[in-house]
Amino acid sequence: MTHQNPRPTSSSFPRRGSYAEASRIGALLRKEAVGGALLVAAAVVALIWANSPAADSYFALRDFTVGYAPWHLDLSLGTWAADGLLAIFFFLVGLELKREVVVGDLRDFRTAIVPVAAAVGGVVVPAVIYTAVVWNHPSLAVGWAIPTATDIAFAVAVLALVGSHLPSPLRIFLLTLAVVDDLIAILIIAIFYTSEIDVVALVISLAVIAVYGFLALRYQAVFHLKPAAAWMILLPIGFAAWAFMHASGVHATIAGVALAFTIPVRPPKGGAVTSRDGGLAEEFEHRFRPLSTGFAVPVFAFFAAGVALGGVEGITRAITDPVTIGVVAGLVLGKPIGIVLTTRVLTAATRARLDPALRWIDLIGVGILAGIGFTVSLLVAELSFGADSPHNDDAKIAIMVASVVASLAASVILLARNRRYKRIAAEDAVDADGDGIPDVYERDATGDDPR
Numbered sequence: 435m436t437h438q439n440p441r442p443t444s445s446s447f448p449r450r451g452s453y454a455e456a457s458r459i460g461a462l463l464r465k466e467a468v469g470g471a472l473l474v475a476a477a478v479v480a481l482i483w484a485n486s487p488a489a490d491s492y493f494a495l496r497d498f499t500v501g502y503a504p505w506h507l508d509l510s511l512g513t514w515a516a517d518g519l520l521a522i523f524f525f526l527v528g529l530e531l532k533r534e535v536v537v538g539d540l541r542d543f544r545t546a547i548v549p550v551a552a553a554v555g556g557v558v559v560p561a562v563i564y565t566a567v568v569w570n571h572p573s574l575a576v577g578w579a580i581p582t583a584t585d586i587a588f589a590v591a592v593l594a595l596v597g598s599h600l601p602s603p604l605r606i607f608l609l610t611l612a613v614v615d616d617l618i619a620i621l622i623i624a625i626f627y628t629s630e631i632d633v634v635a636l637v638i639s640l641a642v643i644a645v646y647g648f649l650a651l652r653y654q655a656v657f658h659l660k661p662a663a664a665w666m667i668l669l670p671i672g673f674a675a676w677a678f679m680h681a682s683g684v685h686a687t688i689a690g691v692a693l694a695f696t697i698p699v700r701p702p703k704g705g706a707v708t709s710r711d712g713g714l715a716e717e718f719e720h721r722f723r724p725l726s727t728g729f730a731v732p733v734f735a736f737f738a739a740g741v742a743l744g745g746v747e748g749i750t751r752a753i754t755d756p757v758t759i760g761v762v763a764g765l766v767l768g769k770p771i772g773i774v775l776t777t778r779v780l781t782a783a784t785r786a787r788l789d790p791a792l793r794w795i796d797l798i799g800v801g802i803l804a805g806i807g808f809t810v811s812l813l814v815a816e817l818s819f820g821a822d823s824p825h826n827d828d829a830k831i832a833i834m835v836a837s838v839v840a841s842l843a844a845s846v847i848l849l850a851r852n853r854r855y856k857r858i859a860a861e862d863a864v865d866a867d868g869d870g871i872p873d874v875y876e877r878d879a880t881g882d883d884p885r
Contacts, residue, residue: 459606462530462723463590469727470591473808476732477739477834484740496737506681512737512821516813519730521676521690523809526726527616528694529715534613536699548777548786549607553614555776556804557582560768567760574757577818579622580829581764581836583810586612587727588837589803589844596845599855600800603789608800611773619810624688627817631683639678639689646671647696650714665717685817731809738812739834741827752828757819761832765811766839770801791858799847805840808833 483492501507501514509517534540540550560581568574586609593600600608646668672693679689699715743749752758774797780786788794815829848855 459602459609463586463593463605463609465723465727466587467590467594469731470585470587470589471594472728472732473585473587473735474591476736477808480736480738480740481834484742489742492740493742496740505677507677515730515734515737516816517680517686518676519734520809520813521687522722522726522730523690523734524616524620524687525690525694526719526722527613527620528691529697529699529718531613531617532695532697533699533715534610540610540614546610547784548780549610550614551780552607552773552777553611553618555772556584556611556615556769556801557618557772559772559775560764563768564760564764567763568756571756574760574825577757577760577815577825577829579619579626580757580811580814580818580833581761581768581807582615582622583619583807583814584612584615584769584804585806585808585810585837587731588806588808588841592803592806592841592845593848596849596852599852599859600848601792601855601858604792604796604800608803611800611804615804616810619814620688620691623685623814623817627814628684632681635678636682636684639675639682639684640692642671642675642678643689643692643696646675646693650696651698664714665721687813735809735812738816739830741830743831748827751824752831755825755828757825758828758832758835761811761829762836762839765805765807765833765836766802766843767805769805769807769840770798773801773804774798793851795847796851799844799851802840802847803844805844806837808837 480492483489486492496512497510499508499510501509531540540546561578564581565575565578568577589608589612649664649668649671672689675693676686676689679692680686697715697718698713700713744751774794777797778794781788788797811833812830815826815833819826819829
């Protein structure tokens with residue numbers, strides 16, 4: 435006998451979205467899972483190499499300088515990875531955020547309020563926990579933002595590894611959390627980790643971004659270009675904007691986000707959001723997603739995760755460092771507490787109710803999974819303490835330990851619920867009329883089963 439899932443109401447969350455949106459996000463997360471596996475592999479290789487007899491060659495490679503000095507671009511390979519390659523990652527974050535706001539789930543306040551509030555809670559609580567831990571060491575408070583990030587690629591790699599059939603609403607909820615989380619991280623980097631600003635360079639960068647945006651918006655009407663040709667013209671202009679942003683003193687990855695916000699995400703008239711003729715946003719997604727997940731982020735992880743543990747003495751120092759304790763507590767405890775507690779308070783204050791097919795333990799599992807803060811956390815650690823500080827190394831060790839602990843804890847919960855998830859997936863895949871769209875999504879259009 436088949437037990438049907440109770441139908442959600444119009445105030446239920448997480449929302450499943452449209453079938454097109456759910457399919458797009460499913461495909462996106464599958465790509466991120468591959469990137470997450472590469473990221474983890476790169477970090478493991480770096481950690482082993484940095485603590486091997488050949489450690490000097492690793493640090494020599496990381497610190498090798500290359501670039502054009504007159505433009506202040508004579509940077510170490512590690513800095514190129516953090517400031518340059520991560521700009522590609524943040525460009526895609528900005529593109530995804532704009533898509534969500536313009537044509538995705540975040541365009542509707544009723545749909546957006548729960549995951550946005552949960553993401554804010556998942557940033558505030560870890561920061562408060564970290565600050566409380568280092569309270570007696572004021573100089574360490576600068577690292578308060580380290581445990582606030584969520585690494586969606588790493589998290590999805592864990593889901594792929596444990597074989598979790600996480601329901602579509604929870605996948606969308608997790609991605610929305612991560613996207614909003616990344617936006618907050620971008621704002622934190624721009625506001626709190628910019629000390630000196632070269633106003634002239636910043637103004638030039640913003641002017642170049644404005645030109646880039648004009649060309650991105652008018653490439654068809656004015657220049658009669660197809661997306662495949664337009665991106666080749668926009669790429670060198672985008673690099674110029676990045677170079678001037680880097681020279682201004684504002685972290686160069688901010689340029690990636692600013693450039694992404696100028697890209698139109700609505701498809702041409704008559705086009706589908708998920709099609710390859712969906713316009714410039716689809717073209718950039720197609721071109722740069724593999725570059726980001728398959729190269730940029732793993733290379734950054736390779737150069738950022740190589741920490742010399744320093745034997746027993748170094749490990750003892752790291753374990754007792756308040757930075758380590760604060761980061762681990764912030765990620766492993768603060769993330770799920772902030773996400774779930776904020777969501778719980780919001781449901782008590784509004785008409786929003788958890789999807790009846792799910793349980794609060796599912797939200798707790800997703801909250802713990804969001805405690806995997808790897809890529810952006812490593813970046814913020816370097817910005818907080820500097821590459822030569824022992825606290826930077828301790829923070830990186832803490833990030834890696836916390837990510838492993840969060841992965842294991844989330845896996846226990848999600849594996850225990852996997853049988854239930856499989857049943858939900860099977861019921862949601864039913865297509866009785868054979869039109870290629872599962873019936874559960876068509877009920878939304880008829881009003882029988884609004885989500």
